[in-house]
Amino acid sequence: MSEIDAVIDLMRRRYACHAFRPGVAIAEEDLQAVLEAGRLAPSSFGLEPWRFLVVRNPARLPELQDACFGQPQAVTCSALVVILASVADMDPDSATLRTRLAREHADDFAAGLAAYRQFHAATDTRAWANAQCMLAAMQMMLAATACGVDSCALGGFDENRIGALLGIDLKCEAVALLLALGRCAQGPGDKRRVPLAQLTEYR
Amino acid sequence: MSEIDAVIDLMRRRYACHAFRPGVAIAEEDLQAVLEAGRLAPSSFGLEPWRFLVVRNPARLPELQDACFGQPQAVTCSALVVILASVADMDPDSATLRTRLAREHADDFAAGLAAYRQFHAATDTRAWANAQCMLAAMQMMLAATACGVDSCALGGFDENRIGALLGIDLKCEAVALLLALGRCAQGPGDKRRVPLAQLTEYR
Numbered sequence: 001m002s003e004i005d006a007v008i009d010l011m012r013r014r015y016a017c018h019a020f021r022p023g024v025a026i027a028e029e030d031l032q033a034v035l036e037a038g039r040l041a042p043s044s045f046g047l048e049p050w051r052f053l054v055v056r057n058p059a060r061l062p063e064l065q066d067a068c069f070g071q072p073q074a075v076t077c078s079a080l081v082v083i084l085a086s087v088a089d090m091d092p093d094s095a096t097l098r099t100r101l102a103r104e105h106a107d108d109f110a111a112g113l114a115a116y117r118q119f120h121a122a123t124d125t126r127a128w129a130n131a132q133c134m135l136a137a138m139q140m141m142l143a144a145t146a147c148g149v150d151s152c153a154l155g156g157f158d159e160n161r162i163g164a165l166l167g168i169d170l171k172c173e174a175v176a177l178l179l180a181l182g183r184c185a186q187g188p189g190d191k192r193r194v195p196l197a198q199l200t201e202y203r
Numbered sequence: 204m205s206e207i208d209a210v211i212d213l214m215r216r217r218y219a220c221h222a223f224r225p226g227v228a229i230a231e232e233d234l235q236a237v238l239e240a241g242r243l244a245p246s247s248f249g250l251e252p253w254r255f256l257v258v259r260n261p262a263r264l265p266e267l268q269d270a271c272f273g274q275p276q277a278v279t280c281s282a283l284v285v286i287l288a289s290v291a292d293m294d295p296d297s298a299t300l301r302t303r304l305a306r307e308h309a310d311d312f313a314a315g316l317a318a319y320r321q322f323h324a325a326t327d328t329r330a331w332a333n334a335q336c337m338l339a340a341m342q343m344m345l346a347a348t349a350c351g352v353d354s355c356a357l358g359g360f361d362e363n364r365i366g367a368l369l370g371i372d373l374k375c376e377a378v379a380l381l382l383a384l385g386r387c388a389q390g391p392g393d394k395r396r397v398p399l400a401q402l403t404e405y406r
Contacts, residue, residue, distance in 0.1 A: 003209075003213070003349040003350075004233075004236050004346060004349040004350045006206075006209065006349070007213065007240070007345060007346055007349040008236060008239060008240060008243070008346065010206070010210065011240055011243040011244075011342055011346075012243060014245070016245055030207075032399075033207050033211060035399055035402075035403055036211060036399060037210070037211060037214055038402075039396050039397070039399050039402060040211070040214040040215060040394070040396065041214075041341065042217070042219060042341075042344065042356060044356075044358045044359075046395065048396065048397055048402075050402070051402055051403070051404070052402055052403045052404075053403075053404050053405075053406060054403060054404070054405050054406065055405075055406045056405060056406070057406060060406055100397075103395045104395070119359065124330070127327070127330040127333070127334070130330070130334055131330070131333055131334035131336075131337050131379075132337070133334075134334050134335070134337035134338050134341070135337050135340070135341045137338070138244065138245075138337070138338045138341035138342060139214055139341060139345075141245065142210060142342075142345070143207060143210055143211065143214075146206040146207040146209070146210040147206075147207045153245060153247075155247045156247075156322065166406065176334075191243070192249065192306045192307070193242050193243065193251065194242070194251055194303075196235075196238055196239060196242050199238075199241075199242060199251075199253070199254055199255055200238055200254070200255045200256075200257060201254070201255075201256050201257070202256075202257050202258075202259060203256060203257065203258045203259070203260060203263055203369065
C-alpha cells in the first residue's frame with residue numbers, strides 16, 4: 001500500500017468511540033506515542049501553545065464525567081488527556097513566549113517579536129490558542145488509532161468545573177478539548193460525510 | 204515498521220515550507236487525496252463546519268499574497284486551499300444543520316436538536332467553527348506529506364481582503380486558514396519542540 005493510501009485508510013478507521021470498556025489499561029508506550037504525536041503538531045510561529053494533562057487515576061474520572069455533562073466516555077475511558085491552551089504564556093512579554101520565539105527567530109529576534117506583538121494585539125489569544133490545540137488533538141487521535149487505541153474528543157464540558165477539579169488557573173490556560181482514550185465497547189459506525197463535490201469549489 | 208512508528212515518522216517529516224518552487228503543478232490525484240483527508244476529519248456533533256476553496260489559477264495568487272501580508276508561500280505555491288468555516292449553516296434553524304444533525308440523530312432528532320440548540324446559544328459559532336477547521340487542516344497537511352507534497356499553513360491574513368477577492372460572504376463563512384501546497388524550494392529545517400516532560404503532567 002502506498003503511504004498516502006495507508007494514511008487515508010488510517011483516517012477512515014479513526015472513529016469517535018461513545019463508550020469504552022472500563023478497566024482496560026492503556027499501555028504506557030501507546031500513551032507516550034499519543035502525547036508525542038501531539039507534541040509534534042505544527043503551530044503558528046512555532047509557539048506550541050498547549051499543555052497535556054493526563055488523568056489516569058480512575059478515581060478522578062466520575063467528577064470529570066460530571067463536568068462533561070455526564071458523557072459516558074469520560075468515565076469509561078482508560079485515560080483522559082486534557083488539552084490546555086496556553087494563554088498567559090503567549091503574552092509578548094512572557095519568558096516562555098520569548099524563549100520559543102527566539103528558537104524560530106535566532107537571527108532576527110527583534111523583528112520576530114515586533115511581528116508577534118502586532119499579531120497578539122489583533123488576536124483573541126484564548127480563541128487562537130484553543131484552535132491551535134485542535135492541531136495537536138488531531139495528531140493525537142490519529143496516533144491513537146495507529147496504536148490500536150480508540151478515542152473520543154470531548155468538546156462539551158463546563159470549563160470552570162474542569163478547572164476547579166484539576167487546579168487549572170483559567171486566567172493563564174483554557175481547557176481546549178478532552179481526549180478520552182481506551183478500548184471501545186462497540187465497533188465503529190458508518191462514517192458519514194458530505195460528498196467532496198459539495199464541499200469544494202475551484203478558482 | 205509498525206503503523207504507529209510510520210505515523211510518528213510521517214509527523215516528523217511534515218514541516219512548514221517557507222518558499223515553494225514556482226511553476227510546479229500539483230498532481231490532481233494528490234490534490235484530491237489532500238481534500239479527502241480534510242473531508243474525513245472529525246467534528247463536533249459530526250457537523251463538518253467547513254468548505255474548501257481551491258485556488259489553482261496562478262493569476263489569482265499575487266493578490267492573495269498581498270492579502271497574506273506578502274508571505275512568499277502564497278504566491279510560489281502550486282495550489283492554495285482556503286479553508287472556510289461554516290457559520291450561517293450552523294444555525295439551529297438552517298436546512299444544512301438539520302440535514303447533518305439528522306444523519307447522527309436518526310432516532311432521536313428532537314433531542315439532538317434541543318441539545319445542539321443549547322450548545323449553539325452558549326457558543327461563539329465563528330470561533331468554534333474556526334477551531335474545528337484546524338482538525339481538517341491537520342489531516343490535509345499529513346496527507347500532503349504522505350503524497351510527497353510540501354505544505355504551509357498560513358494563519359496570518361486580512362480576512363476582509365480574502366473575502367472580497369474570492370467572493371466569500373463573511374457573514375456566512377469565516378476564513379479559518381489558508382493551506383499552501385507545492386514543492387518546497389528548501390529542505391526541512393530542524394524540528395524544534397518543547398520536551399514532552401515539560402508539556403505533560405499526570406493526575
